[in-house]
Amino acid sequence: MSEPSAAAAVLADLRAEGHELDLLVRELPPAAWAKDTPAPGWTVAHQIAHLAWTDRAALLAVTDAEGFGAMVAEALAAPDSFVDDGADEGAVLPPAELLALWRTGRDSLDAALAAASPDTRFPWYGPPMKAASMASARLMETWAHGQDVADALGVRRVPTARLRHVARIGVRARDYAFAVRGLPAPTEEFRVELTFAEGDDVRLWAYGPPDARQRVTGPALDFCLLVTQRAHRADLGVRAAGPDADRWLDIAQAFAGPAGPGRAPGAAS
Secondary structure: OOHHHHHHHHHHHHHHHHHHHHHHHOOOOHHHHOOEOOOOOOEHHHHHHHHHHHHHHHHHHHHOHHHHHHHHHHHHHOOOOHHHHHHHHHHOOOHHHHHHHHHHHHHHHHHHHHHOOOOOOEOOOOOOEOHHHHHHHHHHHHHHHHHHHHHHHOOOOOOOOOHHHHHHHHHHOHHHHHHOOOOOOOOOOEEEEEEEEEOOEEEEEEEOOOOOOEEEEEEHHHHHHHHOOOOOHHHOOOEEEOHHHHHHHHHOOOOOOOOOOOOOOOOOO
16 A cells, blocks of 8 residues: 555544544533543543644644644643643533534644645654654544543443554554663564454454564454553453563553553453
8 A cells, every 4th residue: 555545544544533432422411521531530521622632733743843842842841741731721611612622623633634745754742753653643542532431421332443553553662662661672573463353354463573482462452452551451351472572561552651550450341
């Protein structure tokens, strides 16, 4: 698949992921927006506000590098609170206004990514990314925060093949997960084999050399819940062979920024 086609495909998946979450919240009464989610201190409104805030950050990264640099400077000045501050700012808005803000931001980012040169790398809080990678990262965040919303509302979502974007980021972020904790990255490549079922169609998503000594296996959904820290390893069917692979499953994260505390055992949806 050529680079422009790859970008168009992931943008289509990003739109679909946003639409699915939009359907989940668009008819909610005001009281439901105030429901607590599994993220301590964050309501449903906080989750949507965070997505609106990070979409705005991504739009700046793509269209205004100087403006994004100023946003990064603000983050560096308050590294422990800038994410919560951004969510708090939007969460106080009336639900209809917050929903409109998120939708406008999604549309603006979609247009900017669609118009971007496929070879240009844009700044981010982690390594710079091309448009296709930026779209994948936004999809990962939309899916992860959508999981928090679904958990708060008691909704069980049907996994889709869009999870392949989340899984790929989780695999590629292996060394980052070690680095962000001040740990040396493993010197060996891992083999990661994930199963995804859609009706009777069962697929294998595989990464890394087939003969790697250290391996990770399990359902794709469980792996995605693990690397986005939406469920504890003990509650998931992901397994490791090899000491470094085993250590990775304890610290895996697909998102940029400081290591989060993750979820406690037994808290899985």
